Amino acid sequence: MAIFVNADTKVIVQGLTGGQGKYHGLRNRAYGTQVVAGVTPGKGGTEVVADDGDRIPVFDTVAAAVAATGATASFVAVPPKAASAAILEAAAAGVGFIVCITEGIPAQDEAKVFNTLLRESPHTRLLGPNCPGIISPGKCNIGITAGEIAQLPTPAGPNVGIVSRSGTLTYQALYELKQRGIGVSTCVGIGGDPVPGTNFIDCLREFQADPETHAIILIGEIGGSAEEEAAEFISAHVTKPMSAYIAGVTAPEGKKMGHAGAITSGGKGTAKGKMEALRAAGVHVGQNPTEAGDLMAEILARLT
């Protein structure tokens, strides 16, 4: 089991003929992900050739790609100006799971896309924007995560689910577990933007229900209140043991720390407040990613 995706997930890449889309789309395919088609308006009927010589058909529209291939997920790798329309097009074509890695989408557009999906495509899940994507090791990898740093799940368990707001810290978390030989069920990067399509709680709910996930790592960062809301949810609904790390303890107030959403203001959104909220919910909070990994290893040792 894995959350949101599995070995049967059929993926189209919106922007497969562009630089980022081609590079990562083909890497995802080489990992074993079923990348069945590309979509680029105006390039329908062409093909993208993979390293192994296989040809991936390109369509003008998502609807045509879905009709021809039965795709159930889309990987959106297009520039910020075009990303909102690409997401809405995929949702309108009935795609149930959309991963958008695009960084730099205006917040007003994100808010509009989120609320449009909520109304018109309530069964579509958007992951991102500005996220590294999702990997279920050995089964499916959509996005920019280097597959080789993800430890395969252990058949007998225990396995860990990862959910993270930051791209490179997602890799760091995967790497910490790999070095300890700890299996990963699914790793979800929800992205660092102010209006993420999928939040911590969406992932925690799935991990809690997933029989293959035995423990969960949460990687947060300063800004907003997503970690505090997650802590409330954990208190009420998550029984699986958790460790966490929050980046930005030393971030200066009122400065955007790289991510559009990573900013503290008026004493709100601080790392300290988030760590306290998570601790109060019974989560083992590390002072750095390595410590979060150590804490997870201790948790698993107690489980077995």
Place this chain on the structure above:
Amino acid sequence: MDLFEYQGKQYFARFDIPVSAGDVALTVDEAVAAADAAGYPVVVKAQVQVGGRGKAGGIKLADDANGVRTHAGNILGMDIKGHVVKRVWVEHASDIKKEYYASFSLDRAAKKHLLMLSVEGGVEIETVAATNPGAIVMLHIDPVDGLSPAVARDAAVRARIDAEAIDGVAEMLVKLYDCFTRGDCDLAEINPLILRPDGGVHALDAKVSLDDNAAFRHPEWDEFRATEELDAREQLARSHGLQYIGLDGTVGIIANGAGLAMSTLDVVNQVGGTAANFLDIGGGANADMMAAALEVINFDQNVKSIFINIFGGITRGEDVANGIVEAMSRVELRAPIVIRLDGTNAEQGRAILAAAGIPETRLTSKPTMLEAARAAVEMASRKEVN
């Protein structure tokens, strides 16, 4: 990007939001000219991006040119909480009957737009929220629907805005919402929004924060960029397209990814050091970016050691290594480097660094983030003793 008050007012004017007649001035003479044009009495207001200007003596009323000369002379160059006043805004003084508060922002938890409206204007809204929360009307707006005049009017009524001001305030809210959405603001705030004795309503102050991600569709923002208060380090970093924030410490930081960069600051702090900066060279960083990043760090005289923390996802280890080697041949780095390189092609990267023959006193490689942080902090403090 946060705008100065005068820029916020200029931006408001683009969306037909009424503001007081006035102009910005860099010198005392310009201030007098602006006052003459606006009509006396005038208010001379320090342009700084920090609260508490009035208490610090940065806002003064003047009845004539002599008054403007005195006040502008005092205020220009004044230090308000570490912000030196370079400009004043001079506007016609308004008769005030009532002061309200209005703002639009994004409620990240609700994922909707948020209107905040209050009859208690002229003080910080956080203070009102703490002392009299009932005096603030909060209304969520679905970004797909937008704000209709009817809903704006209803909000004004619920906020107990004076009867004579309801229509004016409602109209103002619709315009401010237009500025917030079409103008791509993170925050559009008017405090105070005033009711004049003649029944008119207008913006006496403007607090606007723009969403940098939307800059591609706002060429008019370029003039705001020109006045952004960046220190010399930040300007150099921006010219190279690097995400950089200057801090006060001694360990220069280069990392890929915002999260990892923040985490690097944290780890340096944990092992007893202080970071000189936040610098994210981004995903897909290449040799040129790394060389530029090192140039920016090297420019900071406080830097005693440099900690490069790279976890390759898109970023490749060999590119990072080539960038370092290139930078070290291009610029003479004052501080030694400690690097932690992991992820995609890290092995190749380490091999390139080893083959470059750089002495270990200039470049050390450590296997983990924590060990690298300890080494960098140790080097930074050792240098200070010498």
